[in-house]
Amino acid sequence: MKTQKLTEQLELFGCIQCGKCTGGCPVARKTTLNIRTLIYHMLVDPSMDVDAHQELWDCTACFTCVERCPKDVEPAELIISLRGELVEGGRVPETLGTALMGIFRQGNPSGMARQDRELWAAGMEESLERAKGLATRARDASSAQEECELLYFVGCIPSYDPRIQPVARALLRTFEGAGLHPGTLGTRESCCGSEVRRMGEAGLFGMLVEENGELLRSVGARQLVTTSPHCFNTFRKEYGLDGMEVLHYTQLVARLIDEGKLTFPEPSEARQEEHRTVTYHDPCFLGKQNQIYDEPRAILEAIPGLKLVEMDRRRERSLCCEGGGGRMWVEGTNLQERLAFQRVQEAAETGADTLAVACPFCLLTLEDAVKVQGLDEQLRVMDIMELVDACGAMPHVER
């Protein structure tokens, strides 16, 4: 591969080789990935053998390097572009290829049938139908019925993964409880493409942006809320959804609590969730990449009886769980030292009995790690939404 064009495109000439990127890279400490030296090669070598850099697939797209670079270089974008070179030549790890194919054919990385996308709402069919109706009616402007103010984008993992489906249900239940009537797209919803872009499949991502963008705009909602920080991040920064406020659910729920539209009952013996000691893990796509640190904590602190303790590495220093950037579908080069293992140990050391997360990927990777590390007796991984739901969040007055 010729380096010149990409070097100019990504403005790598601004790099002073200080190493703040590699120094902060969570996977550099355990694999051969060194983003600074990759940039250096780009700067001084006219050509690069991209195939020799299989460690490119180790990057989790946590964007710590981008956040910390003092010269506004975006190191992770180089990795994405180099992955693009590999994708272009069809040289991708097989499991990644399968995920991309699933998204292309069925709109989700697991390759599950598109018509099964709304199975997450099992047991809440009435709510689902109503939500779908809202989003559809709003689409044909002829009917001057209820407008769809808020659109709930469920996302692939919450739609299909049985471990995450309850999070989506909890969300819908909580919103309805607070008097909100979100619309959803049902089986018309497709993958947001966040990880597609980060795996280097720019073409497919462009297609998804176009199709999803058109669909989302056609609903005419004022707000778009997502389960996953990954969907949230791409909609917010990479879709150009002008006039639509893109929110992660933690922002919306914190707002509802703040406005008194969502309150929690006094603690009761029956609900043991309320007596938990919780530590919170900041997801990279919510925290580092979007500076949403306070809202998730505000939600946890609003739950009576629940005690929040902090890990040393929190907020800007949160440790990546290794679930982003396509890493849900490719193992990477060092399986022994998973960051998630380290992370759950850190959580356990706080004395907390619950590790709260706000991201489907984090939930899956950390829960796995808890099992592998033999911490399941001691530590339970829960999404914030599950805690909110379990603690009986309710609207202020009625019901």
Added chain:
Amino acid sequence: MEQEPRIGVYVCHCGVNIAAAVDVEHVARAAAELPGVVVARDNTYMCSDPGQALIKQDIREHGLNRVVVASCSPRMHERTFRAAAQQEGVNPYQVEMANIREQCSWVHRDKSRATEKAGLLIASAVAKAARLEPLEQREVDVTPGVVIIGGGIAGMTVALDVADTGLPAYLVEREESLGGRVAELNRTFPSLQPVSDLLQPLIARVQDHPNVTVFLTSCVSQVDGYIGNFEVEISGYGETGTPAGGDPASKSGTPRAGLSVGSIIVATGYDVFDPQRTPELGYRDYPNVITSLEMEERLIQGDLTVDGRRPERVAFVKCVGSRDARLGNPHCSRVCCMYTAKQARLVREMLPEAEVTVFYIDVRAFSKGGEEFYDETRSQGVRYRRANVSEIYRKRSAPGVDAGLAPRAGAAPVLLVAEDTLLGQPIEFEADLVVLAVGMEPRKNAGVIQKLLKLPRSADGFFLEAHPKLRPVDTAMDGIFLAGCCQGPKDIPDTVAQAKAAASSALIPLIRGSVPVESASAVVNGELCAGCAMCADVCPYDAAALDDLWGTSRINPVLCKGCGACAVTCPSSAIHLQHFTAEQVLAQVDALVE
């Protein structure tokens, strides 16, 4: 006394700068045909002595009363050509320039079209020149005396230089004592001289000098006037509920003095970067992560212990808050490399058994004796590692940390996470004490002085000098000068050098006794003025005001800078700007569009 215009046009080649893109001979020939033009020539360098001699000779031989020079920007050489014309008795305001370099030859490649454009620019200048009127060069007397804002090492140096000439110096300091930032330091580099040795005698001299008046806990609250004749109001700082560090121009304090002076020096210093803005470095999370200024305090106290224990591994982290675009501080703070070397060396002396490591991106030891000091520091056993520390955190299970929820506060070591870029390897480095080498920032309230004195600031937020090389202590405001770190980060020698330069520049008008003022000022036609005062609203120099007696506008020709804002705002067209009259400007435009 309307003169028949007799115009000479001089087209400059500027070597090849203009001649390569513009057919200079052709445009000179064309210019000769323009109305009022008596002679038109081209020359390799009009600004050279022979070039100027050519103009002077033509004025004598052809009786020219207007000169048009087509060359570079008037910012470059207008003064040169005005002076040449004036020597032959032509009023300097009857010289006009056509900028065919910056605005033509340098920006165009197509020679025929560039030539056409140059021709038009010259025709336009000739059209204006024909209508130029002679203006009188005026002077005003000055009030001796200098107000100096800021009583740090820069301000005190200026005060003493001014006072030693016998003129009064007024030193205004918001804190309760003189000395500024330097007073917070322990020893200086590269001499390792105790700061008190150089600061105390300086403060004593300032306090004892009969010509220096010191205003402590004071600030400048109001400034009127212009170069040579400023009226400065001094008020109490931080009085009546104003928190210290608040608005230094707060008028809440009672006015303490009204001073009349000829020059003002700004020496307001800098703020120290607050590393809470780099949360990844854990400042305030860990008591053993401190700033370099806090380290100075510890060095003064002679106490480097952490939780009562002598640290075994001390780490310095450079460029914290400097050279960092994401923090809005792209600049190098210029002192951190050297003060870090100094601190590292002092730590080596005080804790000979401790391992001292400096983490750096680049080492900049450019000051006099700097590189030698850096060499000496390394030879004393200080280790330098090329790594920009990315994160500082603490492992809960690290030695010295109690199990359970609360880590023992101070003593537990922290981990510096970085890539050693020479090894090409990520590292985790354990340290008992970490010093963040914080950089310099513009004062958070620099905006107050900016507004009060109408001073521009550069992109980095520091006050902007009039020219980075040739006028480093001047500002865009005549009679106001900069000294020290308010203009940009500096070490003590550079600060003192700049302070002495500012003092000497500030003294020029005071010693001369008078200052020239802009002749191309705005003039009000009282017959047309309706007294709406819109001119006063737009004037950035407070030169326009309604006359108490007549109710019509008057423009103070000394304050007026000739910007023309009032002339275009006036709804009655009652204001005209001399040297840029409507007639002159319209003639210029007509020549361009014809």
